[in-house]
Amino acid sequence: MDSSRTASAFAAPDHDHTACVSRALADAEAHCRAHGLRLTATRRRVLEIICQGHEPAKAYDILEQLGRAGRHPAPPTVYRALEFLLDARLIHRIDSLNAYVACVHPNRQHSAQLLVCSSCEQVAEIDDPQIQAVLDQGASRHGFKVDSQTVEIHGRCPRCRAAQGADHEGA
Amino acid sequence: MDSSRTASAFAAPDHDHTACVSRALADAEAHCRAHGLRLTATRRRVLEIICQGHEPAKAYDILEQLGRAGRHPAPPTVYRALEFLLDARLIHRIDSLNAYVACVHPNRQHSAQLLVCSSCEQVAEIDDPQIQAVLDQGASRHGFKVDSQTVEIHGRCPRCRAAQGADHEGA
DNA sequence: GACAGAATGTTATAACATAACAGTCTGTCT
């Protein structure tokens, strides 16, 4: 009954999210220390806000959250922090949503395939070497040299399928 | 020496682009007639503008082009036409660029994997069933039901690699 | 404590997109 990690990259609703966030922040700090990057207070706070849910966070929502703490920063504050976090590979941008999610494993290179649930808005990041390989192959078949890939798959996550799609079809 | 279609989905610089555009518009008209869709003057004109190059077209650039013909339409005019063309599957939106390209084969269902050259800005659309299959598999492995995919691959097209990358590495 | 470079603050504006409502066009029915 360990439902917290059954065949899904989606976070279980009952998981210890406080620990989840702490771990992400600790990882980020270690990662930055190891790479000579400065995870300043603002940057750390922005990452924390992004980590608050497993849903994508939008730039101006992050901005508003930052504002709650008395200060009322302007957009560049957030966008600079986002740029830093993107460059440090600590977050991903979801182009199809203009939103940002924390990276689940910032310590190794990966290609960021994102599963986006249209129903609950949660995002799961998978790092499927087979997908990357097939994309590379498909591209080289056309003489194309891949620099980066954006793979965003929209659909329904297992939890939402179970909750509402039970009358549609099994499997 | 039929260099116009050698192993690449990218348009050759010497191809007959006038014919290219005419064919696209004729196809679009046939497609709309067949599906009971109304390809009005504005919609047709927007498609024509998008077809003008094999580079992605941005909404406000299209708007400006429309304005050259005396009229000076407002943004909704363009966005409505784009919405129609997207729904009719005559164009694709490139999320990572906020831009639009004509679909190369509007007559069948496909998954729109786009190769975007960072150097010449050209975009090639490939419809690789293997890529689609692997993405579906990867997603279902996580219990995820795919509705739609956004696959945008950034890199360098064969022509740009040949032109500048000759000193880097062969193949 | 002077200096350089990084980071942040601040103001303004660019770039992308849609809401809401009014008017026009197109075909259909009588």
Add this chain to the structure above:
DNA sequence: AGACAGACTGTTATGTTATAACATTCTGTC
């Protein structure tokens, strides 16, 4: 023809996302 419905377009205003440019502050080093 005239009335009507629905699709399309025009127009105004605004919402949303992102960056340019320049001033200031912070951080570590000499």
